[in-house]
Amino acid sequence: xxxxxxxxxxxxxxxxxxxxxxxxxxxxxxxxxxxxxxxxxxxxxxxxxxxxxxxxxxxxxxxxxxxxxxxxxxxxxxxxxxxxxxxxxxxxxxxxxxxxxxxxxxxxxxxxxxxxxxxxxxxxxxxxxxxxxxxxxxxxxxxxxxxxxxxxxxxxxxxxxxxxxxxxxxxxxxxxxxxxxxxxxxxxxxxxxxxxxxxxxxxxxxxxxxxxxxxxxxxxxxxxxxxxxxxxxxxxxxxxxxxxxxxxxxxxxxxxxxxxxxxxxxxxxxxxxxxxxxxxxxxxxxxxxxxxxxxxxxxxxxxxxxxxxxxxxxxxxxxxxxxxxxxxxxxxxxxxxxxxxxxxxxxxxxxxxxxxxxxxxxxxxxxxxxxxxxxxxxxxxxxxxxxxxxxxxxxxxxxxxxxxxxxxxxxxxxxxxxxxxxxxxxxxxxxxxxxxxxxxxxxxxxxxxxxxxxxxxxxxxxxxxxxxxxxxxxxxxxxxxxxxxxxxxxxxxxxxxxxxxxxxxxxxxxxxxxxxxxxxxxxxxxxxxxxxxxxxxxxxxxxxxxx
Ligand code: AMP
Numbered sequence: 001x002x003x004x005x006x007x008x009x010x011x012x013x014x015x016x017x018x019x020x021x022x023x024x025x026x027x028x029x030x031x032x033x034x035x036x037x038x039x040x041x042x043x044x045x046x047x048x049x050x051x052x053x054x055x056x057x058x059x060x061x062x063x064x065x066x067x068x069x070x071x072x073x074x075x076x077x078x079x080x081x082x083x084x085x086x087x088x089x090x091x092x093x094x095x096x097x098x099x100x101x102x103x104x105x106x107x108x109x110x111x112x113x114x115x116x117x118x119x120x121x122x123x124x125x126x127x128x129x130x131x132x133x134x135x136x137x138x139x140x141x142x143x144x145x146x147x148x149x150x151x152x153x154x155x156x157x158x159x160x161x162x163x164x165x166x167x168x169x170x171x172x173x174x175x176x177x178x179x180x181x182x183x184x185x186x187x188x189x190x191x192x193x194x195x196x197x198x199x200x201x202x203x204x205x206x207x208x209x210x211x212x213x214x215x216x217x218x219x220x221x222x223x224x225x226x227x228x229x230x231x232x233x234x235x236x237x238x239x240x241x242x243x244x245x246x247x248x249x250x251x252x253x254x255x256x257x258x259x260x261x262x263x264x265x266x267x268x269x270x271x272x273x274x275x276x277x278x279x280x281x282x283x284x285x286x287x288x289x290x291x292x293x294x295x296x297x298x299x300x301x302x303x304x305x306x307x308x309x310x311x312x313x314x315x316x317x318x319x320x321x322x323x324x325x326x327x328x329x330x331x332x333x334x335x336x337x338x339x340x341x342x343x344x345x346x347x348x349x350x351x352x353x354x355x356x357x358x359x360x361x362x363x364x365x366x367x368x369x370x371x372x373x374x375x376x377x378x379x380x381x382x383x384x385x386x387x388x389x390x391x392x393x394x395x396x397x398x399x400x401x402x403x404x405x406x407x408x409x410x411x412x413x414x415x416x417x418x419x420x421x422x423x424x425x426x427x428x429x430x431x432x433x434x435x436x437x438x439x440x441x442x443x444x445x446x447x448x449x450x451x452x453x454x455x456x457x458x459x460x461x462x463x464x465x466x467x468x469x470x471x472x473x474x475x476x477x478x479x480x481x482x483x484x485x486x487x488x489x490x491x492x493x494x495x496x497x498x499x500x501x502x503x504x505x506x507x508x509x510x511x512x513x514x515x516x517x518x519x520x521x522x523x524x525x526x527x528x529x530x531x532x533x534x535x536x537x538x539x540x541x542x543x544x545x546x547x
Contacts, residue, residue: 012174013201018241019085023049026217026243032265033077034250036123036146038257043078045240048085055086057163062139064116066091066170067177071115073097073106073124076227076248079143079156083119084227084236088178091170093194095180096228099124100443101190102503107134109182109190112400119156121145123251145250174198180399181230183328184437184444192399193329199393200237202364203331207238211338212362213269213300213322217243220265224253224272225303229442230332233271233300233324244269255283263293271300273442274307275473277321281310284317291317300324300336303442304474305430308356315352325358325428329414331393335359335367335428343425360426366390367428368413369420381423384431388413436527438467438477445477445506447527450498454479457497459487464517464525465508468537478537479508480530482516510540 022029027046034040064070070092074080087094095113097106110118110131117139120128123146132140142149143156178197182190195203208215213235215221221239223232223246231237239246247265249258258280261267277299284291295318301311302324311321326332337359344351361367369377369385377383390413398404407415417435420428438445447465454463462482470476483489491511498507512534518526 012172012197014172014174014176014197015085015088015178015200015237016169016172016197018201018204018237019049019052019089022046022085022240022243029217029243030245031078031081032245032247033079034248034252034257034261035077036251038252041078045243048078048081051079051160052082052084052086052089053169054160054163055082056089056169057165057167058160059087059090059092059117060167060169061162061164062117062159064090064092068092068117069095069113069115069180071095071097071110071113071118072228073099073118073120073128074143074227075099075121075124075145075251076223076232077145077250078246078248079145080227081236081240081246081248084179084231088172088197089169091172091176093177093180095192096231098182098226098228098443099127100226100503100505101184102501102506103127103130104134104501105184105190107131109192110135110138112189113180113182113192117141119143122148122150125150125153172197174201179231181228181328183230184446188404188448189401191401191404193395194399195231195331195393199331200231200234203234203333203393204238204241206362206364207234207333208242209363212333212336213238213271213324214298215239215242215244215269219244219269220247220267221245222247222249222258222261222265222267222270224249224258224270224276225442229303230326230328233302233326233332235271235300239269255279259283259291259294262297263291267297269298269300271302273303273474274301274305274310275441277301277306277314278310278472281313288317294319298322302326304439305358306356308352311355312352315355321355323355323357323359325418325430327416329395329416330365330389330391333362333393334365334389335361337427340425354427358420358428358430360428364391365394366413367422367426369422377422379422379424379426381421381427381429384419384421386434387416387418387420387428387430389416390414438465438475440470440473440475440477440505442474443505445502447477450477450479450502450506450508451525453498453501454481454494457489457494459483459489459493462517464527464530466527466530466534468531468534468539470509470539476539477506477508478534479511480514480517480534481511482514510537 022045029045149155177194184190323337326334339354377385419432450465467475518529
């Protein structure tokens, strides 16, 4: 008779464990939130735990249940962290709405996700008002983050007090959904990804390890990356798992406000897109001595490529930039540019050349790249192909969007749309993007959507929108327009035409008139030729609006 093999307990990997741990192990650890008036409020982990539990019970009492989507429209702050834990504890899926998108897109996304409840910061109600009528029946709860909940609206503080102790929180299976984000990083409609408790726990465990983000209970963490973008890169979960102090910046993402928080709260770890760090660097450069105390700060930078010169300059200032690559579909961590010791020994030039790459895969992320014929390419540092990924925190489909099933290959790998080389030590370098999108300050602009809208203008025969390098935003859109015979068009007229559909920061910064759009043999726009033609483009006035 075969032996019965006794292995380990079947213990579910759920966020509830992390929430309980917050109170049991780190009850007095601090969570600081900056309010719109710039005052800081302070909570403890125990307080966040208790309020998250109340939120979970209040949600159940309000009638939502397993798998229902409960959305947030909120800045980074302690109550948002309560939602990060409280909504999944009720068995619901926390859907973070990206407040940087146009009201049309947010309305589409909330309706597509079928959000049953929307928890919104009072200061974001003017934005919410612009799309709320496009969402089917839902309940709205307002966080008094700026201090005022308008009459007639439901106050989050009163809502969580509606919970009663007899409401039992549901059993959660590790495969249950816990959170959801939409990405607009590909052509077509925004697409949603649902993360499971298991995927989020594994992502947190690996994310905290020394050669990934390297978080510990000695850290003070300030995530600049919004909690509405790819779960703030998983930092709120990984950081609370290890018991780190948190400082949330609220709506104050300008360099001066961030630097003040870094200094006064003694922040040791942060994370944000390159645009944020470029702004911070410029402010530090004005008076480096003032910021001497920042030596030792580590920051994860990703979302778009971190410029090598910036990484180097920060290092001179004693600030370590950890370049990371990932995607909403990947929870988002994929690769981190840690330099292996034997490469670091080869001198500064080699060291910084590795720091500026996208890095090598974290444990449990499999990588391969394939050419346009589907051939798997060698890791020789030269062969270029589309990066494909596989792993326990990588989406297996989009939520209710079968049209995009071709993003997964027949053998289950996810096609990233990033064109890369990989070397014999696993380092990935992004060389191009097959996705027709523009990434400006870490947020996407769909060039195809812009083209379609521009071509809807009566004066326009054809239009191609291309991404060009911009020193502040990394990329900005340039519209290359072919006018109909005898027609004319000004930038102001085009802006007025586009503003119904796009946020102001998504509009092309400049327009240029051309005789025809270069095309491939199959009639597709040859954007590469246009990008080459205009690569030295000098941008006019900075058009992007800060929210
Ligand atoms: P998102 O889903 O909005 O986070 O966008 C993911 C995409 O952003 C990736 O597929 C890349 O195209 C781009 N991206 C993210 N991180 C980096 C990076 N470190 N360097 C270059 N591109 C990046």
